[in-house]
Amino acid sequence: MQAEVNIGMVGHVDHGKTSLTKALTGKWTDTHSEELKRGITIKIGYADTAFYRCEKCSPDAYGISEKCEKCKGPATLLRNVSFLDAPGHETLMTTTIAASSILDGALLVIAANEKCPQPQSLEHLMVLDILGIKNIVVVQNKIDLVPAEKAVENYKQIKEFLKGSVAENAPIIPISANYKSNIDILIKAIEEHIKTPKRDASAAPKMYIARSFDINKPGTAIAKLAGGVLGGSLMQGELSVGDSLEIRPGISKKSKDKETIEPIIVKISALAAGSSAAKTAKPGGLIGIGTHLDPALTKSDSLTGNLVGKPGTLPPVLSEISLEYTLLKREGFDNPALKMGEPLVVSVGTATTIGVIVKLKGSSVFLKLKRAICAEKKSRVAICRRMGQRWRLAGFGKLN
Numbered sequence: 001m002q003a004e005v006n007i008g009m010v011g012h013v014d015h016g017k018t019s020l021t022k023a024l025t026g027k028w029t030d031t032h033s034e035e036l037k038r039g040i041t042i043k044i045g046y047a048d049t050a051f052y053r054c055e056k057c058s059p060d061a062y063g064i065s066e067k068c069e070k071c072k073g074p075a076t077l078l079r080n081v082s083f084l085d086a087p088g089h090e091t092l093m094t095t096t097i098a099a100s101s102i103l104d105g106a107l108l109v110i111a112a113n114e115k116c117p118q119p120q121s122l123e124h125l126m127v128l129d130i131l132g133i134k135n136i137v138v139v140q141n142k143i144d145l146v147p148a149e150k151a152v153e154n155y156k157q158i159k160e161f162l163k164g165s166v167a168e169n170a171p172i173i174p175i176s177a178n179y180k181s182n183i184d185i186l187i188k189a190i191e192e193h194i195k196t197p198k199r200d201a202s203a204a205p206k207m208y209i210a211r212s213f214d215i216n217k218p219g220t221a222i223a224k225l226a227g228g229v230l231g232g233s234l235m236q237g238e239l240s241v242g243d244s245l246e247i248r249p250g251i252s253k254k255s256k257d258k259e260t261i262e263p264i265i266v267k268i269s270a271l272a273a274g275s276s277a278a279k280t281a282k283p284g285g286l287i288g289i290g291t292h293l294d295p296a297l298t299k300s301d302s303l304t305g306n307l308v309g310k311p312g313t314l315p316p317v318l319s320e321i322s323l324e325y326t327l328l329k330r331e332g333f334d335n336p337a338l339k340m341g342e343p344l345v346v347s348v349g350t351a352t353t354i355g356v357i358v359k360l361k362g363s364s365v366f367l368k369l370k371r372a373i374c375a376e377k378k379s380r381v382a383i384c385r386r387m388g389q390r391w392r393l394a395g396f397g398k399l400n
Contacts, residue, residue: 002273003048003082003285005196006102006233010128011109012118016141019177020109021085024064024187025049046085046211046231046286048274051078051187062187069184078191080274082233082286084210102208102233102350104284105135105194107186108167112174113145116157123393126328129166130396131380135194136167139186144176199283204313205237208350209247210286212303214295227269228298230289230308232350237309239289240280243268246311248374251297261319261372265311266291305351307374319372321346321355323365323381325397333387335394338365345384345391348375348399364400375399 009017021027027047052075054061054068061070068075084103106128110116117125128136138158143151155172162168171189175182211231230247239245250263270290271278281287289308297303307314323346327335338344342357344367351374355367376399383395 001050001080001276002278002282002287003080004282005079005104005194005284006082006084006286007190007194008103008106008133009083009085009109010106010124011139012111012114012120012124015109015111015114015118015121016177017107017109018085020107020139020141020175021047021083023177023180023183025083026064046082048080048082048286050080051191052076053078053191060184060188062184062191064183064187079196080285081190082274084286102210102235103131103133104197105137105190106133107137107139107190108170109139109141110154110158111142112140112151112154113142116154117161121161125162125165125167126393127382130382134166136170137186137189137193138162138167138170138172140172140174141177143174144179144181196284200236201238201282203236205234205239205309206314207232207234207239207287207289207308209303209306209308210350212298212301214299216295225295227291228293228295228303230291230298230303231286232289232308233286234281234283236283238280238282239268239271239287241268241271244311245289245291245308246314247303247306247308248314249306249317249372261317263314263317264293264297266293305349305353305373307349315374315376317372317374318369320358320366320368321373321375322400323367323383323397324363324400325365325381325383325395326363327383327395328393333392335385338385342385344394347382347384348373348379351375365397 009021011017025047049064052063052066054075056073057068057070061068063069066075110121140155158172171193173186173189175186209230209232213229215229216225244267247264249261252259252261268289269292271281272288273285338357338360340357344355346353346355353369353371353373355369357365358368359366379399381397381399384391385394
């Protein structure tokens with residue numbers, strides 16, 4: 001059964017987002033060798049789960065099992081949910097911004113054993129605000145590592161931190177992800193505060209590619225090679241096996257004189273929701289699209305940031321963009337006015353690219369992009385600029 005809502009795990013590095021994802025889904029989302037070696041999330045991880053409630057033991061008998069943990073009787077399925085585990089490390093903020101663009105809600109994870117707010121707690125909350133994600137549950141994790149009075153002090157710090165933000169009235173749920181303490185109360189809060197949004201299944205399908213893969217193991221015989229796989233979330237419309245798809249901007253092709261970008265036309269060979277095969281995919285939740293594309297085109301997330309839809313229905317490809325922008329007031333570093341020729345990292349949908357400022361006029365900035373994007377007018381944009389040796393979240397805007 002396909003998930004119907006996407007929920008993000010956001011927050012400071014090492015505050016327990018991946019551990020919480022495992023507690024809620026049973027899956028450890030850090031699977032890449034570099035992630036395992038460094039102990040942090042680098043790429044967007046994702047996992048599906050189902051929420052259940054025991055009617056006999058209600059109101060708080062929530063869980064992720066078909067059997068109630070209290071009475072061992074059957075539990076009622078509430079809905080299937082997709083979780084996206086976003087990197088918390090500051091240098092990976094653009095990945096987090098890309099993940100946020102396909103979220104319906106978020107869990108803001110804050111560790112009880114560190115002072116609040118930590119730098120990325122602040123930045124991730126700003127990203128949620130910029131991208132208009134209002135359905136938020138705050139998770140006070142690692143309560144097992146502090147005495148009760150410290151947990152209360154940390155709770156007060158969290159309340160103060162949230163004042164004036166999009167999450168000011170969000171519930172704060174104390175948990176221990178490692179010991180699965182209070183997970184039932186957290187699921188109840190998710191069910192009450194992160195509802196499944198209304199989606200238009202009759203509209204032309206549109207999906208942001210969040211991941212792309214080569215699923216073939218080294219040494220696979222040529223006759224047994226599988227085509228490239230696209231991962232993402234349908235924002236509207238439906239897709240079925242056998243449908244033709246257009247992928248924009250597509251791939252770049254170089255000739256002697258110039259480089260051009262050509263969209264890709266491909267048919268869907270398979271669909272998957274979670275670990276289950278499907279014939280049709282609907283809006284909501286994360287899906288995988290099997291294709292006959294050369295896996296060299298999809299390996300290592302090389303198609304991440306592209307937009308997918310029926311041929312002829314997607315917005316134009318843009319190599320130059322105009323933004324109405326606002327700079328953020330940031331504590332800890334200056335955020336002066338933009339200047340001509342300055343490079344910016346802009347994130348639109350799941351696409352992240354570098355743009356160079358070629359014109360400034362009032363609150364509008366005109367950028368020439370290093371890599372073209374496919375995006376609709378009025379799309380929300382997050383802006384990062386170089387501060388010292390780092391790219392830092394500096395502003396937001398909308399495409400003109």
